[in-house]
Each structure stands twice: as structure tokens, then as C-alpha cells.
Amino acid sequence: MNTLPHVKSLDDIREVLKVLPEFSQSAKQQADAREPQLTKPEGSLGRLEEVSHWVARWQGSYPPRAKSVHCNVYAGNHGVVARGVSAYPPEVTGQMVQNFINGGAAVNQICATFDVDLQVHEMALDQPTADFSKGPAMSDEDMAEAFFYGMTTVKDHTDLLCIGEMGIGNTTSAAAVAHGLYGGAAETWVGRGTGVDDEAMGHKIAVVAESVLVNKDAMKDGLDVLRCLGGRELVAMAGAVVAARMKRIPVLLDGYVCTSAVAALEATCKGALDHCMVAHNSVEPGHQLLCEKIGKKALFDLDMRLGEASGAVLAVGLVRSAVACHNNMATFGDAGVATKD
């Protein structure tokens, strides 16, 4: 199987991003050739057609598969919580990790529904990142370590990978990363996260604006932004997305925090997220704009704002249905159904 490069610095990660594999032209051609033969009006399965072709192209083999599905949830703690930006205390991160392990969280139930294997990864919860409203969240070395760790968590023989996170304070991190990457007004990128009140919301916007200003000179590309304003779980998600690309595994992204983390890859290297789809549109107001910035449209919108990969895993049923239609529907010829005039 593929050996992953042991990245030890942001420059090492930049080198990896330059040589990411592209999708398979042969799988694309096979999927394109089969689609018009299936017993349905042309285009009538809408985005399900896009989904099955996306799976085939990025797996690089044909027919597409969606049997072995894994979900990786990364958990991290954030120094910026000292600024009063979350509705919950930071101990909840570790407590929720225990809840995941015990099978009591929402994502456990959704994984069980779709027979998805769930792995939870604690990212040094006893060492929160530095408060990024004062300076960089992580050193170059810390970021590379979390990134490489994320890379190693992607298992071979996975048909589809769902990624998500848990971390009190991380919607502030996500907003700061998005603001750092794309600019605009800080309030465009800030939402209520776990549910902060109006007063805390105003404060959160000010903290995000301040954090981007404080770190401005240290941020030359997307990876710098992720190091300065991200967190270990955000970095691990970015590492997992890169490893999945190398192992030819399509990825379902979750909500705002997940999308913001990996947007740093796209900002560094255009096309780095071509093997990913955004599963759902989060209630966080910046998510839709963020999706536009990376050229993606979420598969559905159920007013969710939970995180923990819940939206990504929910999309597994949709992907499996898309792949089953593509692979198993009868053709016009086989079924004796007349084609259009």
C-alpha cells in the first residue's frame, strides 16, 4: 500500500500538496458511458449522478464502491476559550470524547444506522493550543505533528471517508481561519457555535477580528493561516484529507469547522479538495459563503449545527443510493424500455 510521507514542517506539507494525484480518466469515461444507458430520463437523478461519478473518478477504479465507510472524528482544545467565546466550558471536549467512546453521542447513532466504522482521535486535549488572539495557535512543528497524525489515521481499503470534529471553542477557530483566508468583515464569518447569546456574539466577532490582525504578518498562505488560527483537530482533518487523496478515497466533509479547516488546503493549492464533497450546509452563517469560496455546493441542508461528523455520516445513505443506482439499474437495452424519440 501507499507509504505516506512523514511531514515534519509546513514546507514538507507544501511539497506534498504539489504532487497530489488526479482523478482517473478511465473511471470517468466508464461512468460517462454507462449513465445514458440507465432506465431513466437523462439527468433525472440530479446530483446523485454527480455523486456516483465523483466516487468512481476519485477511487480511480470502476465500478464505484461505497461499502467500507469510515468516520474519523478529531478532538482538540483551544486556548482562545479563555476569551469567553463558547457557551460551554472546555472540559466538555474530553467529556464528549468519552461519550463517543461509550456510544452515546449523535454521531454514534448515525454511524450505527449506516454501519459506518467510527474512530475518535484525541489530539493532546491536555495541551490546548495557544490563545490565537495573542499570537500563533501552534508552532510549525506542532502543526506538522498534528497533520501527520491525521494522515496516519486514514485506513487502507476504505471506500469512503467521513471526517468531523469536536472541540469547545472551535467555531471561533473556524471563523478566524475563514476570515484569515478570505478577508471581508469578521462578522460575515462568525456564528453562534454551541449557542452564545447576543453579548458573547459581539465579543466573539471582536476576538476573531483581533486574532486575524495579530497574526497578519505570519500568514503568507493557507497553511500559515491554519497554523496561526486553527487547532489540532482542524489540522488533523486537513492531514486526513490529504492522505485520503493519496490513497484514492473520496471524502465527505461535515459542517463549518471541517470545511474551514480544509479550505486552508485549497487556498494553498487549488484543486486540493477536488476529491471532497461538502455533505451539509451548517446553520453557521459563514458556511455557505465558505462553500462558494472553495467552489462547492453542500448536498443537503437540515439546519444542523452539531459537528462531530454527524452531517457527513448522514450523507452516506445518499452516496450509497447513488452508487447502487449507477451500478445496478437496468439499461434500456436489457429491460426492453424504449429510448426517447
Ligand SMILES: O=C(O)c1ccc[n+]([C@@H]2O[C@H](COP(=O)([O-])O)[C@@H](O)[C@H]2O)c1
Ligand atoms: O461545524 C459546524 O457546523 C458546527 C456548528 C456549530 C457547533 N459545532 C460544534 O460545536 C463545538 C464548537 O462550538 P463553540 O461554540 O464551542 O465554538 C464543536 O464541538 C463543534 O463540533 C460545529
Ligand SMILES: Cc1cc2nc[nH]c2cc1C
Ligand atoms: C454537548 C455537546 C456536544 C457536541 N458535539 C459536538 N460539539 C458539541 C458541543 C457540545 C456542548
